[in-house]
Amino acid sequence: MTTEDYSRALGRSEDIANGEPLVQIRGMRKWFPVNAGFLSSILYKQELYVKAVDGVTFDIMKGEILVLAGESGCGKTTTGRCILYLEDPTDGSVVYAGIDLSTLDRTEMKDLRKRMQITFQDPYESLNPKQSISSIVAEPLVVHKIPITPSQKRQRVLEALESVSITPAEDFIDRYPHELSGGQRQRISVARALILHPEFMVADEPVSMLDVSIRAEILNLLLKLREDLGLTYLFITHDLAVASYIADRIGIMYLGIIVEIGPAHAVAFEPQHPYTRALISAVPSGDPTVKRRIESLKGEPPSPINVPSGCRFHPRCPYAQEICVREVPEDRDMGGKHYVACHFAGELGEPTNL
Ligand SMILES: Nc1ncnc2c1ncn2[C@@H]1O[C@H](COP(=O)(O)OP(=O)(O)O)[C@@H](O)[C@H]1O
Ligand code: SF4
Numbered sequence: 001m002t003t004e005d006y007s008r009a010l011g012r013s014e015d016i017a018n019g020e021p022l023v024q025i026r027g028m029r030k031w032f033p034v035n036a037g038f039l040s041s042i043l044y045k046q047e048l049y050v051k052a053v054d055g056v057t058f059d060i061m062k063g064e065i066l067v068l069a070g071e072s073g074c075g076k077t078t079t080g081r082c083i084l085y086l087e088d089p090t091d092g093s094v095v096y097a098g099i100d101l102s103t104l105d106r107t108e109m110k111d112l113r114k115r116m117q118i119t120f121q122d123p124y125e126s127l128n129p130k131q132s133i134s135s136i137v138a139e140p141l142v143v144h145k146i147p148i149t150p151s152q153k154r155q156r157v158l159e160a161l162e163s164v165s166i167t168p169a170e171d172f173i174d175r176y177p178h179e180l181s182g183g184q185r186q187r188i189s190v191a192r193a194l195i196l197h198p199e200f201m202v203a204d205e206p207v208s209m210l211d212v213s214i215r216a217e218i219l220n221l222l223l224k225l226r227e228d229l230g231l232t233y234l235f236i237t238h239d240l241a242v243a244s245y246i247a248d249r250i251g252i253m254y255l256g257i258i259v260e261i262g263p264a265h266a267v268a269f270e271p272q273h274p275y276t277r278a279l280i281s282a283v284p285s286g287d288p289t290v291k292r293r294i295e296s297l298k299g300e301p302p303s304p305i306n307v308p309s310g311c312r313f314h315p316r317c318p319y320a321q322e323i324c325v326r327e328v329p330e331d332r333d334m335g336g337k338h339y340v341a342c343h344f345a346g347e348l349g350e351p352t353n354l
């Protein structure tokens with residue numbers, strides 16, 4: 001990317017940020033009850049929950065690519081599924097294009113779901129090996145009982161395949177998933193999501209199972225589809241390099257909450273939360289002459305069943321102080337729509353606790 005391209009991209013992200021929200025998520029929680037054994041039910045004397053998503057608030061603007069990033073198990077997929085109401089949130093609200101999703105009955109929700117689609121991480125598992133490419137891509141038309149003739153259906157499948165650059169599309173419709181490469185399978189999965197002409201897509205780790213050499217190809221396809229079709233994405237990844245390549249904004253999740261959110265360049269290049277800094281310092285720079293200060297990240301994330309007090313990152317944080325154990329940090333406004341949930345954001349100083 002040249003500096004000119006980069007400033008153009010920044011300008012575009014700013015225009016989007018000042019536009020209208022498509023999705024508004026407020027205080028959303030998803031707690032899964034744990035089937036506790038006899039012993040733990042005596043020990044805890046209360047119901048236990050996996051607090052997969054534990055109070056997230058953010059907007060996704062029209063035409064935006066908002067990336068949710070964070071380690072495995074931090075609640076990214078559950079957030080995406082709750083936004084589409086594939087899971088009912090335990091608490092909080094999701095407003096999509098002005099409609100509060102909790103007010104819709106099953107039929108209304110099914111109707112709205114034509115406008116929102118999801119693509120999955122594993123292009124091997126998510127495509128039925130016994131179905132032809134044509135029936136895989138046409139599946140949403142069948143599920144949603146779209147009244148069209150067989151020849152119109154074929155036309156829609158061909159159009160969807162062409163839009164993801166599976167060409168000539170006629171050569172692919174009678175093939176089966178095992179005859180395709182990983183990249184082609186992921187394109188098929190995107191074509192299936194596009195056939196209903198959605199406006200919003202949750203792309204859940206769409207490149208993490210793919211060979212590094214074809215990741216950029218799929219990311220560029222998603223960027224092109226945003227341009228061509230005006231799509232809005234919630235893009236989920238555990239990979240910060242992927243996040244900064246594709247995002248307008250990045251939200252960093254840790255144990256069910258968003259600890260930092262802001263424009264991609266600010267979060268990727270001027271991260272303010274100790275957790276984001278640790279994640280970013282773990283990304284290889286690609287330039288062996290650049291020395292980075294590796295921020296230490298102690299241990300594994302704690303269990304989402306037993307969330308630590310105060311700042312939930314404190315047991316692993318190299319900057320933690322006494323207040324962090326007691327008080328939940330509020331979001332600090334760093335300017336430029338960049339928010340950080342840390343008592344010391346903007347004034348971290350030196351690590352206290354290495
Ligand atoms: N249906 C479920 N029942 C119980 N726990 C779940 C369920 N789905 C996810 N979880 C738990 O919720 C947490 C967040 O999971 P997930 O949203 O898949 O994280 P991520 O996508 O960031 O890896 C994990 O601890 C996971 O084990
Ligand atoms: S609030 Fe304290 S423990 Fe949490 S990230 Fe900031 S410094 Fe670390």
Ligand SMILES: [Mg+2]
Nearest residue numbers: 073076077078
């Ligand atoms: Mg996931």
